[in-house]
Amino acid sequence: MNAPVPAETCGIDLVRERGQRAVFCGLTGIVWLHRKIQDAFFLVVGSRTCAHLIQSAAGVMIFAEPRFATAILDERDLAGIADAEAELDAAVERLVARRPDIRLLFLVGSCPSEVIKLDLTRAAFRLSRRLAPVRVLTYSGSGIETTFTEGEDACLAALVPDLPEADEGDGALLVAGALGDVVEDQFARLFADLGIPVRFLPGRRAEAMPAIRPGMPYLLAQPFLAGTARALDGRGLHHLPAPFPLGAEGTTGWLRAASEAFGVAPERFAAATEAGRRRAATALVPHRAALAGRRIFFFPDSQLEVPLARFLAREMGAEIVEVGTPYLHRGHLAEEIACLPVGTRVVEGQSLDDQMDRARAARPDLSVCGLGLANPLEAEGLATKWSIELLFTPVQGYEQAGDLAELFARPLRRRALLEV
Secondary structure (H helix, E strand, O other): OOOOHHHHHOOOEEEEOOOOOHHHHHHHHHHHHHHHHEEEEEEEEOOOOHHHHHHHHHOOOOOHHEEEEEEEOHHOOOOOOOOHHHHHHHHHHHHHHOOOOEEEEEEEEEEEHHHOOHHHHHHHHHHHHHHHHOOEEEEEOOOOOOOOHHHHHHHHHHHHOOOEEEOOOOOOOEOOOOOOOOHHHHHHHHHHHOOOOOEEEEEHHHHHHEEOOOOOOEEEOOOOOOHHHHHHOOOOOOOOOOOOOOOHHHHHHHHHHHHHHHHHHHHHHHHHHHHHHHHHHHHHHHHHHHHHOOOEEEEEOOOOOHHHHHHHHHHHEEEEEEEEEEOOOOOOOOHHHHHHOOOOOEEEEOHHHHHHHHHHHHOOOOOOOOOHHHHHHHHOOOOEEEOHHHOOOEOOOOOOHHHHHHHHHHHHHHHHHOOO
16 A cells, blocks of 8 residues: 555656654654543553653643553563553553543553553453443554554544444545644535535544444545555545645645535635635745745655645745655555656655765755754754644644745744844
């Protein structure tokens, strides 16, 4: 599924690399997922390092009792001296008794729990029966050969098998991918203007998860949801190929894919999207002056790199030096790849030393990278943008197009102010 796109058919300069990697693990996705599903709790089964990562990434002190925590695997668990399953059961039972508002509990696997082969699938099944009506699911947030956005993908894929069955005549569209509530509300209004009934995965509460049925069309709101898409396909839904809703052009293409599938008249589509397109165009103008002609280098990190490169090249006039991405899903990204400038260098995978060498040689105006690479690049005089910020910030849709552009323009403006 993640096989490379044949370069001769898409006009890009495609390269695959394998080597040293520098990425966050999938536990990071808990930061935005716990805010999205308002009665869910995320219990990481991992080490103290896992606990420190989540607390630091979320910026929330643990005494504030957020809806995530870590069941610590200590030396006795790792050595097999203690019964880790019994200890986990006891920890979950104490948690549910303390937090009666929990309706959906995720046991989130980590590198340590996978190393000791702790069977969280069996634990989730056992605890679901014991703690009903609390539903217990599990997914892996391990950083072994994964990227940090794959945590959301694994979480949503875990939800799909238990989604309720919709009536046979249900004619709704499913949108898969965690969106900020404000963005979801904006899209709901747009789909209503188009006359398209829509549901969103994940729902905002455990009992509000969308009903689905075979034959239901779905749009992906994020490009890193390969596992979720496989799970939806397995239940008989069908994917609508579309660009992703980043920037005015991507949002219009995304909405158009749904409109064509539902037979919306072109006149109605134009009327429903006109105001949003106009506001987005106005919001992009001040940032285009800062980004036009600027050379931008993407390190592989979030899997958002290809649609972001399309947005910057086509709507902001930036020059794309290189687009690194951890995985290139040729089906989900086909429309995005077709919109990249001919000859754009796209690198699937990561060989950190080689990519750092190319960035140093190219001296781009802006490097989009993970937190671990930002400081070394800044120390060498290269401006950077943290790719993880693009997940923490609502950036999809017409109303957020200006905010998306500003995220890239801001470090360039800051550097200009600091130059002597």
